[in-house]
Amino acid sequence: MYSDVSSPQCYSHFLIFIMILTLFHRIDVEIIGINYLTMTEIKDLAEKHRMVSDMFKLPKSKEAWEPYRLTDEQVAHFHEEGYVSGIKMLNEAQITVLRNDLEEILDPKHQAHELFYEFHSNESTDLDSVLFHSLGHWRITEGFHDVLWNPAFVMAAHQLLDSKPVRFWHDQLFCKPAKHGGVVAWHQDYSYWTRTIAMQHLTCWTGLDDATVENGCLHYIPKSHKWGLLDAPELAGDMNGIMAYLTEEQKAAFKPVPIELKKGYATFHHPLMVHGSYKNESNRSRRAFVLNVFADGTISNTDDELLAGVPPIPKGNKMEGKFFPLLFDAEI
Ligand SMILES: O=C(O)CCC(=O)C(=O)O
Numbered sequence: 182m183y184s185d186v187s188s189p190q191c192y193s194h195f196l197i198f199i200m201i202l203t204l205f206h207r208i209d210v211e212i213i214g215i216n217y218l219t220m221t222e223i224k225d226l227a228e229k230h231r232m233v234s235d236m237f238k239l240p241k242s243k244e245a246w247e248p249y250r251l252t253d254e255q256v257a258h259f260h261e262e263g264y265v266s267g268i269k270m271l272n273e274a275q276i277t278v279l280r281n282d283l284e285e286i287l288d289p290k291h292q293a294h295e296l297f298y299e300f301h302s303n304e305s306t307d308l309d310s311v312l313f314h315s316l317g318h319w320r321i322t323e324g325f326h327d328v329l330w331n332p333a334f335v336m337a338a339h340q341l342l343d344s345k346p347v348r349f350w351h352d353q354l355f356c357k358p359a360k361h362g363g364v365v366a367w368h369q370d371y372s373y374w375t376r377t378i379a380m381q382h383l384t385c386w387t388g389l390d391d392a393t394v395e396n397g398c399l400h401y402i403p404k405s406h407k408w409g410l411l412d413a414p415e416l417a418g419d420m421n422g423i424m425a426y427l428t429e430e431q432k433a434a435f436k437p438v439p440i441e442l443k444k445g446y447a448t449f450h451h452p453l454m455v456h457g458s459y460k461n462e463s464n465r466s467r468r469a470f471v472l473n474v475f476a477d478g479t480i481s482n483t484d485d486e487l488l489a490g491v492p493p494i495p496k497g498n499k500m501e502g503k504f505f506p507l508l509f510d511a512e513i
Pocket of ligand 1: 355365370384385386397399456458469471
């Protein structure tokens with residue numbers, strides 16, 4: 182039996198069908214609209230291997246680079262002690278730009294959040310403490326992108342890497358809030374990086390707040406870069422986890438030195454330098470960003486992913502490409 186298409190019942194079914202169709206169409210259009218917006222607004226700054234803002238001026242001549250050079254004494258201190266600190270990186274205006282950038286990207290709802298390699302709102306294993314730690318923000322804000330090419334940074338890095346060209350590895354943020362900032366346990370950076378060889382890496386830590394003993398500044402164990410490679414402890418776990426891997430002689434030489442720095446100033450350390458930082462129980466925050474580099478010619482030591490979301494570089498191949506820009510080459 183056929184239904185009568187002109188019946189009121191059939192007409193109301195037809196109306197409901199049209200309403201559902203319209204609804205789905207609108208949802209569809211909205212979803213496409215959201216995707217379209219996301220696609221157009223997220224800019225991955227890793228595509229740009231040069232400065233994209235006017236935050237820093239690139240020196241145009243050999244003479245113009247000179248003011249950024251470390252002295253021979255500073256370079257000698259790095260080799261002897263494993264670190265050199267008190268290097269001016271940023272002026273007040275640059276600090277303000279980076280603090281504002283930081284404020285924005287701390288929000289996990291930031292539109293470019295997916296570009297982080299890692300994002301830990303709280304990496305601390307101590308339930309009463311907070312340690313914000315992330316990697317990959319150079320891809321997200323112009324400020325954190327351009328600090329990679331800061332002349333004061335690249336010139337010092339070049340000198341400390343035995344005058345070799347400087348290639349970017351990755352960046353990090355370590356932020357401790359006032360009152361309940363968590364520790365960064367004693368560690369050597371290279372103990373987490375053996376997936377890249379040879380060991381010709383370097384770390385630069387720059388404060389966005391004045392860093393003091395009270396708010397959890399970085400501490401070094403001078404000369405520990407001569408101890409060889411130790412096992413890697415949990416980074417934001419037990420402060421003294423590394424002690425299990427030390428000889429009695431190393432334990433006796435374990436004399437932490439606080440690296441107090443005014444905001445905008447940096448400290449550079451060797452990849453085997455034992456370092457860490459204590460809690461922040463003061464009423465001031467302690468925010469800092471870290472730049473990790475290696476000498477050009479460093480190769481991948483794994484077929485696995487080197488950083489989350491970054492296409493693998495097959496073992497034995499040179500570290501280069503979109504995610505690992507060359508930052509400084511005196512020959513160019
Ligand atoms: O900011 C901190 O307290 C730790 C930094 C660190 O581990 C590093 O610079 O390698």
